Amino acid sequence: MLRANALLLVVVCWLTGDVALAGGPPxxxxxxxxxxxxxxxxxxxxxxxxxxxxxxxxxxxxxxxxxxxxxxxxxxxxxxxxxxxxxxxxxxxxxxxxxxxxxxxxxxxxxxxxxxxxxNRPEVWWSLGDIGPAASPGREYRLFGKNFWLEPAKGAWPGRVVLRTAPGRFQSLPVLAANRYTVTVRLPADLPAGRYTLWLHHGHSG
Structure with missing residues (x-):
């Protein structure tokens, strides 16, 4: 089974919504x-x-x-x-x-x-394979979210999607289609059964 994480290929810290008090920090x-x-x-x-x-x-x-x-x-x-x-x-x-x-x-x-x-950080909200959230080897896998393609779409998508196969080891996946809100990739045909993580980079900012 695959689960998708949307990151910039760097770790980014950002603040979430804590309760703000009058006169407190922004x-x-x-x-x-x-x-x-x-x-x-x-x-x-x-x-x-x-x-x-x-x-x-x-x-x-x-x-x-x-x-x-x-x-x-x-x-x-x-x-x-x-x-x-x-x-x-x-x-x-x-x-x-x-x-x-x-x-x-x-x-x-x-x-x-x-x-x-x-x-403008890419965000993956959910994903879909040929059997729901899971996918079979060699089949298409779709990522849904926002900020996948920032500029007006023309030519080839500038981003990439990589599959984490082991700690410190990543494999680029063929991109079949892409727009601002969805990217479709093909999984390796020889991918063993298991749980994997996908990482998406939209082509801007390293």
């Missing part, structure tokens, strides 16, 4: 993505409004490392972006028009603390 509950150059990013949470300072950086493109490796955005890559609108539970930021598509890290800094979130 908390981000939800982000509106995918979002690209010259488009508005909306973040929802609590304690997000003034005097929040927004720092945004694009995760640099690089050859993806092992899915089991960690990574972080290099220091000094962020730039301050003045919010289009800032309220306690929603803040709107305009992604610079001269930026490229990719994963953006957003930090909201206030005197009470800092919240951060990674935008």
């Amino acid at each position: 908390v981000i509950y939800w982000k509106c993505d995918p979002v690209g150059p010259n488009e508005t990013l909306m973040l929802f949470g609590d304690s997000l409004g003034p005097p929040a300072r927004a720092l945004v950086g694009r995760w640099p493109d690089a050859e993806p490392r092992s899915p089991e490796a960690g990574g972080k955005l290099p220091a000094g890559e962020e730039q301050e972006i003045k919010p289009l609108q800032a309220e306690s539970q929603c803040i709107k930021l305009l992604i610079p028009a001269d930026w490229r598509w990719g994963c953006y890290r957003v930090q909201l800094q206030t005197p009470a603390g800092t919240a951060q979130v990674l935008v």
